[in-house]
């Protein structure tokens with residue numbers, strides 16, 4: 001199992017309400033702060049990350065480029081930059097797209113209940129993935145992704161399925 005880190009508990013306005021151990025927050029379904037990063041190549045294909053098989057939940061599932069939780073006192077954009085480096089070995093400018101709150105039962109008796117800050121960026125370079133976090137990465141076109149999610153939704157994380165269409169729409173509108 002992974003070493004215990006603290007997550008930031010928040011209210012529905014993302015105002016900090018204290019901290020809790022990462023596993024405790026997910027066992028008890030406590031609302032906490034999170035970050036999700038979406039990356040694209042220059043052709044507009046979206047990067048997918050396959051989560052390492054022994055992650056505390058969602059092991060082996062495909063998801064957006066990088067997800068995690070800000071540490072106490074750490075700004076969401078700083079957490080996004082830190083985890084891109086830790087999970088994928090990359091560093092790049094990000095833009096904040098939107099934030100949303102969701103609740104989802106995951107596995108191992110755990111529950112995601114997050115105030116999630118969603119970021120996006122463009123990346124064309126190599127990756128140095130941490131095998132403890134990442135089982136693989138690949139780029140997919142919007143059409144390929146749509147077809148794959150239609151045929152095999154169980155291969156993807158729940159939060160990713162909730163927001164990937166909105167992220168693709170914003171990317172097209174803002175042309176980044």
Ligand SMILES: C=C(C)CCOP(=O)(O)OP(=O)(O)O
Nearest residue numbers: 034035036067068069116159
């Ligand atoms: C932010 C979301 C949507 C889920 C948490 O991400 P992870 O489960 O990958 O968190 P870390 O273990 O990487 O911190």
Ligand SMILES: [Mg+2]
Nearest residue numbers: 066067068087
């Ligand atoms: Mg992660």
Ligand SMILES: [Mn+2]
Nearest residue numbers: 034112113114
């Ligand atoms: Mn979480």
